[in-house]
Each structure stands twice: as structure tokens, then as C-alpha cells.
Amino acid sequence: MSGVWPRGRTGTMPGVLSMRSNHAGFQGSVKTSANDFIVTEIDTLGRLLSESTAKTPRALGDTPAAPESCYPQSPCRSCPEPLELRREEVLGPFNSPSHAPVEGLSPAKGSTEHVAGTAPEGGHHEVGTLDSLLDESVNELLNQFACNIKDWWDSEHDPAAHPTEFSLGPVLDKRNRADLHSAIRQKFPFLMTVTKNNEIIVKANTDYKQLCQLVSEEEAFDFLKFLDAKLENSKFSFKPDGNKEHRKAVHHFVSQKFGKLVETKSFSVTDLNGQQNVAIIVRFREKSLSRKRPAADCQEKQDIYTGFTLRKENLETLEAISYLSSELGVLPSDFSYTGIKDKKAITYQAMVVKKVTPERLKEIGSTIEKKGMKVYNIHSVCQHLRLGQLKGNHFDIIVRDLKPQSNDFSADLKERISEAIENVKTKGFVNYFGPQRFGHGQNVQTDQIGLALLNEEMVKAVKLFFTPEDTDDPVNQAKRYFLQSDDAKGTLAMLPEFKVREKMLLRALNRYGLHHEGCTRGWLSIPHSMRIFYVHAYCSKIWNEAASFRFLTYGSKVMEGDLVLSEDNVGENSSLNDRVVLPMVGHSIKYPNNKVGQWYHERLAKDGLQTCSFRVSALQLNTPGCYRNILKYIHNLSYHFLEDNEKAIKTEEDSHLNESKASLLLSFDLDPSCYATVCLREIMKCEL
Known part of the structure; x- marks a missing residue:
């Protein structure tokens, strides 16, 4: 790759982007x-x-790195909410949680007692199970849905104006469904799950909201986790309460809602200050625990995960996964990784594959070497990798x-x-996001496909996806034939086996047709992580242009209206200029309150996205947005x-x-x- 390419040539980052320094180079x-x-x-x-x-x-380095957002990611989980820099420079963190000390009670002898404000044993295991059972992108959408439910309850807005259900899609394996039900309720006790024709639907748990009117939110959260854990001989204690009428209301609520599962009694207790008081203790009825499937059976049926280091040469990460999935007989979505690596390079990256044993992975070593790949450090692991987990x-x-x-x-x-x-x-x-984010050297870059998907131009997105490059290899011959003939079945026969995404899409197009509905079904046939990749490419392009405009307009100096990270998120040695962030566009972000914010609105309007919610329900795409450091x-x-x-x-x-x-x-x-x-x-x- 020559370092003297003219600006704007295909393969460079979209647009002419400004630079930080003024040296000659x-x-x-x-x-x-x-x-x-x-x-x-x-x-x-x-x-x-x-x-x-x-x-x-x-x-x-010595300066702690600010939490970096790698799409997809929900702002309410790990991406710090930035502050708007005002003239007064008030830089305290937004919505910092403040938890008061919780009174403790000594557990009864021979039992496990959960006190309000403490998590039941096994909770961490259940959260891990949720991460391992759900695709990374679906997991992020579930987290966003959970955040939205809590936000709506805590605000004055009408919840009816927002989605009240979230679908995880069909889960055919009965054991996986059972594990998902339990894991979701453990992580989000304020949610409930139901199954409809093998499809898991997640809703708000109204019992949780009602209980919060009687006890603290912390107590309600821990109580519902206790209920779902169903640990033998376990008990739960609400905080001591000297108000008899209030205790009576709590007894009545628990009995009415969960009486078939638990029973309640009031006991005299001594709090941390040595004062006598009365607390409500909840325990399971013996017959209710007998219905629960033994934990040993759950452990036996857990999926297999194999971790390894992948060395690849002149291959994109997704292309390498297509080769590997074809050789191993699994889906591309069964692979997880921490990030996408360069194509024109030798790269080493961690990966985890589901449903494949270490022995099976070792068997394909000589085969994949011919494709420019090697695997090292093959070992069993408990769950998949997350984007940004490095x-x-x-x-x-x-x-x-x-x-x-x-x-x-x-x-x-x-x-x-x-x-x-x-x-x-x-x-x-x-x-900036680098050129490989947009499809390095391609005639049609990934951000163009992402824009078509956001505008719900499904047929256009398919045509862009199959636009060939200026070469005469079998893959581009097949793409060229498809655009000329609309013959999905014939194109399928021409494509090599490792082109998994293309083949998935073509099979759906052959079945449903090359019209809006058929192309929608086609996009749904490929893994969610691959669909949303194109939307994120478009969001990355907008971020690049916004950052360039920001430097052309204001330089590197922090300005009034900028969004900055609080010191809590970046460390003491970080200067104010280093903490400036810009939003990756999405439905849950705020814009700078200066010329840069105005630029965002005008730029999105130029692409017909001035009213875009960054949700494409037909494709199950949900882009909440996040924030990225400028420097x-x-x-x-x-x-x-x-x-x-x-x-x-x-x-x-x-x-x-x-x-x-x-x-x-x-x-x-x-x-x-x-x-x-x-x-x-x-x-x-x-x-x-």
C-alpha cells in the first residue's frame, strides 16, 4: 500500500479528513x-x-485509557455517559449511583440466608451463562431493553409509547431455553420471560414494580433473585421493619403473588446497632423445590467452548471465520472474537468457537494452513469472547x-x-476509524450498505452487497452473474463453499424472491453480528467526518458545549482536552451543544436520516450509540x-x-x- 495515494481514491477512509499536527511528514x-x-x-x-x-x-502507558466503545455496545453498561462542558465547568459524573450501607442479619444455623442488599449465591454463574448462551449482539440488545424498562419506570414518560416486549428469537433446544429463562431472571429480576412456539419473549415484570411500592428497589431486586435461584434450605430476610401495618402489607403481597412457592413469617431480630426489631423471613415450601431440575443435569448439558489463538495472513477476520466454520461444520455465529483485524497483514488474535472440541480443532490444522491460517494455544474455556475484551x-x-x-x-x-x-x-x-472498517479497496464500501439498511432499502442493500470487484476470480464472476441475471440458484452453484454469508443470503433470495420482502428475509438469514456490522460502518463514517469537522472548526482545544468524560472514567493524569468525546450516532446518545451538534443533524438529514430512530425492526437491528475519544x-x-x-x-x-x-x-x-x-x-x- 503506497503512502502517496491521492485523497479520495477508493480504499482510503471516506472523505477528506483533517489531521492533528502540522509537521511536514x-x-x-x-x-x-x-x-x-x-x-x-x-x-x-x-x-x-x-x-x-x-x-x-x-x-x-501511564495514563489510564478511557473506556473504549466497540460496537455493538450499550451506553448504560460500560460506556461512560459524558458530561456537557458548560461555562461553569461543572464536571461531576452524571447519575452516579449512591448506595447507602445495608443492615445485616446473622444467617440461621444450617441454612443459607439472603439478606436484602446481598446477592444470592450462584448469581455470578447465572450471568456467565447468559453471556455464553446469547449471541454478543443479541445480549447487547437485551441489556439495552432492560435499561429502557428501568428508565421508563423511573421517568414520567408513558411506557406505552415504547416497546414493551423483546424477542430473543426461536430457541429450539429445551435445555437452552430453560437456562436462558433462569439467566435472564437472575441478571434482570425486574424482567419476566415467557415462551411462545419456542420463541423466548422478554417483558417487564410488573410484580417487581408493585413490590417496589412496599420495599426498597434493592430489596425487591434481591428478593426476586432469591426466588429464581431456588436454593435448598435458603431463606430471605427483608430489612427490619417496626411498622406492623406495613409488615402486614408485605406479607399479603408475597402470599398473594408467590404463595404457592414460599411462605413468610415475622421474627424478632437484632440489628447492627444492637436494637431489637422485627423482620419478615421468607423460605421455600418443600414441595416447590422438588420441581426444579437438578443442577448436575444442567452442567452435563452445557455447550462446549474451545479457545485458541488464530494467526492469519492476507485474510479478513470474517473471511477467516467463514473458512473455519465451513471446515468445522458450524455456523459463523458460533465464533466469537474481541475485534476485527487487518486483512493485508499477519495478525494474531484470540478466538472462541462453540460446539467444537479442542481435538476437532487440531484436526483441521493442516487444511487451514493452505488458506493462510494457523491455530495455537488450543484449550477448553467456559464461554465466548466479547468485543473489546482485550x-x-x-x-x-x-x-x-x-x-x-x-x-x-x-x-x-x-x-x-x-x-x-x-x-x-x-x-x-x-x-478515526481506519479504512479497513469500510472495506479496504472495494468498489462498494460497507458504509454504503449500512446506509441502505438504515433507510430500509433492502433490495438496494442486496445489490450493493453483490457488487463485484475489478477482478476475474470465481467469487467476483458469481457476483457479476447475479447482478446481470437475478439468478440466485445459479449463483449459489458458482460460489466457493467458504463464502458462507453470500450463500446464506442467496438461499433466502432463491426461496423468497428478489423484492423488498424477499431481500428482508435474506438479510435476516445471515447472523445478526454480520448484519449490524454494515450499520456500524455507516456510523463510523459519520463519526470520522464529525471528528474532522470538530478539528477544522475548533482545533484541539476543548470548547463550551463539548462532551467530556469525567475524571472518574479516565484517571487523574488525563488533561481536559484528552477527555473530549464525540457520539457514535444512535438512539440513546446526546450531541454536543455547539456547532458540532448542529453539524450532526445536518449531516444525517443529507442522507435522509433526520428522523431515523436507528432501529430497523424488520432486521432486528438496534443501534443505541456510544461515545468515542477524539484523541x-x-x-x-x-x-x-x-x-x-x-x-x-x-x-x-x-x-x-x-x-x-x-x-x-x-x-x-x-x-x-x-x-x-x-x-x-x-x-x-x-x-x-
Whole structure:
């Protein structure tokens, strides 16, 4: 990949994007070969995931990294709500929860007693089960639905104006359904679940809301978790209550709603201050526990998960998964990973595959090597990976054919390069999404498909999806044939087996037709994570353009109306400028209260999305949005110059670089969701 491509050429990031620094930069060729661009994940323990994970833990700089949002992600879970910077600069966190100390009671001998304000045993296990049973994107949508229910209850808005149900879709396996019912109720006691024709429907639990009118929300939350856990010989205690009439109302409510399952009694207790009081104790009726399926049976039927490190070369992550799923006989959705890696590179990343044993994965080793893949560190794990579940990425990059900018004659090349690297090391770079986010070098980029889906132009989205590249390989021959003939069945026969997404879509189109409804059914036939990938590409494009407008308008200085992260979310050493964030568009974000916010509204209107809710119900797509830091910094940076077939220059006093042979080796770490190509673009001052 040449570093001197003209702006706007296919393969670059969409649009002309402004840069952070004003140094001169230099020219060079990046990704001349896969060996010139090596990406290695840094796991949550700080280890490099190459052939062996037994590497020295790494620290990504002294400044704590702000929580990074990797779509899909719900703002109410892990993406910190930013603050709007006002003239008074009041920077306290929004809606910080404040939990009062909870009075404790000594458990009765020979039993497990749950006191209001404490979680029943097994709760963490159930939450883990939920994460492992649900696809990552569906799990995020469920979390968003749960947040919305709580928000509506806590606000004055009419809940009837919002969706009151959320479907997890059909779950055919009876044991999986039972585990999902239990896991959802354990994590969200204020929700209830029902099954309709193998489809799990999630609703608000009105019993929870009614109980909250009698006891604290904390007590109601813990009580319903206790009910669902059904631990033998367990008891639950509400907080001591000296009001007899109030206790009577609680007794009546529990008996009326759950009398077949539990019984209640009042007991004298001594609180933490040594004062006598009365508390309501709840215990299970013996016959109710006998109906519960033994826990051992649940453990026996749990799914198999195998973790491994994937080394791939000249392959996209989703393309590699298509190969692997085809060889292993599982679905692409059975694979999970922490992020998508570059195609034109050698990359090492963690993966987990469901329903495949370590032994089975080892069997395909020689087969997948022919496709440019190897697997290492194969081992059994308990559950899938989550997007963003890593500490960062390490990069080893060689920039070849170094030259000064065409109009730069004021300094020698080595000085220019050192100046550029040190400048970005100090000042950071604009945290754009890189070109691989949009389909590097493709005639139709992924953000165009995402825009068509958001506008519910299903047929157009399918046509864009099958737009061929300017090559004559079997895949592009098949795409070209489809656009010319609309023959889904014939195109199916032409495509290689590893093109799983294309084949899924074509089978649905062959069955339902190439019209709006048929194309909608076609998009529903591919995994949710792949559908929403295109929408996120469009959201990323808008973020890039917003960040560029922000720097052109205000520079790097924080301005009134900007959204900034509170110090609680970024650490003490972070400056105010480093804490500025911009929203990734979605239905649950706020916009800056300045010219940038106005720009967002005008830009979305240009694409016909001025009234878009960022929900496409027909495709089960729900984009809540999140926030992304404008500036990011390099960590653990080192570099040196190479000449004469990559022989390193030994001293800084050497003469000027021989431009025809000179290369630059860069080694550095970046936070999750940061792009090395974007960092290089800032250093070199040219499009990559």
C-alpha cells in the first residue's frame, strides 16, 4: 500500500479528513507484503497473543485509557455517559449511583440466608451463562431493553409509547431455553420471560414494580433473585421493619403473588446497632423445590467452548471465520472474537468457537494452513469472547521506500521522520476509524450498505452487497452473474463453499424472491453480528467526518458545549482536552451543544436520516450509540531505520538515508479500537 495515494481514491477512509499536527511528514510504502504489517493482540492480562501467550505483560502507558466503545455496545453498561462542558465547568459524573450501607442479619444455623442488599449465591454463574448462551449482539440488545424498562419506570414518560416486549428469537433446544429463562431472571429480576412456539419473549415484570411500592428497589431486586435461584434450605430476610401495618402489607403481597412457592413469617431480630426489631423471613415450601431440575443435569448439558489463538495472513477476520466454520461444520455465529483485524497483514488474535472440541480443532490444522491460517494455544474455556475484551494491540510495521514530501527540501529525511514520530508521540492523533472498517479497496464500501439498511432499502442493500470487484476470480464472476441475471440458484452453484454469508443470503433470495420482502428475509438469514456490522460502518463514517469537522472548526482545544468524560472514567493524569468525546450516532446518545451538534443533524438529514430512530425492526437491528475519544496516544513506541536489505543503522550520527533503499521499522501499542493505519497517516501526513 503506497503512502502517496491521492485523497479520495477508493480504499482510503471516506472523505477528506483533517489531521492533528502540522509537521511536514514523509512518503513511503506501507503493507508492501504481509510481513511488513504484524498485529498482535494484547490480552486482558497484558500478554502478547502470538504462538505462545507466555509473554511479558505490557502496560499501555501511564495514563489510564478511557473506556473504549466497540460496537455493538450499550451506553448504560460500560460506556461512560459524558458530561456537557458548560461555562461553569461543572464536571461531576452524571447519575452516579449512591448506595447507602445495608443492615445485616446473622444467617440461621444450617441454612443459607439472603439478606436484602446481598446477592444470592450462584448469581455470578447465572450471568456467565447468559453471556455464553446469547449471541454478543443479541445480549447487547437485551441489556439495552432492560435499561429502557428501568428508565421508563423511573421517568414520567408513558411506557406505552415504547416497546414493551423483546424477542430473543426461536430457541429450539429445551435445555437452552430453560437456562436462558433462569439467566435472564437472575441478571434482570425486574424482567419476566415467557415462551411462545419456542420463541423466548422478554417483558417487564410488573410484580417487581408493585413490590417496589412496599420495599426498597434493592430489596425487591434481591428478593426476586432469591426466588429464581431456588436454593435448598435458603431463606430471605427483608430489612427490619417496626411498622406492623406495613409488615402486614408485605406479607399479603408475597402470599398473594408467590404463595404457592414460599411462605413468610415475622421474627424478632437484632440489628447492627444492637436494637431489637422485627423482620419478615421468607423460605421455600418443600414441595416447590422438588420441581426444579437438578443442577448436575444442567452442567452435563452445557455447550462446549474451545479457545485458541488464530494467526492469519492476507485474510479478513470474517473471511477467516467463514473458512473455519465451513471446515468445522458450524455456523459463523458460533465464533466469537474481541475485534476485527487487518486483512493485508499477519495478525494474531484470540478466538472462541462453540460446539467444537479442542481435538476437532487440531484436526483441521493442516487444511487451514493452505488458506493462510494457523491455530495455537488450543484449550477448553467456559464461554465466548466479547468485543473489546482485550487490553490493546501491538504493531510491528515496516515502511519502505522512504522519501521526503515532494515539496519538502528544507531538511534531511531522517530528521523529518524523527520529527514526525516524536510529534505524534507527544500530541497524539485523531482517533478515526481506519479504512479497513469500510472495506479496504472495494468498489462498494460497507458504509454504503449500512446506509441502505438504515433507510430500509433492502433490495438496494442486496445489490450493493453483490457488487463485484475489478477482478476475474470465481467469487467476483458469481457476483457479476447475479447482478446481470437475478439468478440466485445459479449463483449459489458458482460460489466457493467458504463464502458462507453470500450463500446464506442467496438461499433466502432463491426461496423468497428478489423484492423488498424477499431481500428482508435474506438479510435476516445471515447472523445478526454480520448484519449490524454494515450499520456500524455507516456510523463510523459519520463519526470520522464529525471528528474532522470538530478539528477544522475548533482545533484541539476543548470548547463550551463539548462532551467530556469525567475524571472518574479516565484517571487523574488525563488533561481536559484528552477527555473530549464525540457520539457514535444512535438512539440513546446526546450531541454536543455547539456547532458540532448542529453539524450532526445536518449531516444525517443529507442522507435522509433526520428522523431515523436507528432501529430497523424488520432486521432486528438496534443501534443505541456510544461515545468515542477524539484523541488517542501511542504507547511503548520504538523505531529505527533499516538499509541494505533491512540491516539496521547502528548510530544516530550516520549520514543521510539512502532514499532508494531506506526503510523504517516502527513498534508500538495502541488501545482497543484504535487503528495503526490512522496513526501512520498522522505521522506520514499522507493517505494510506
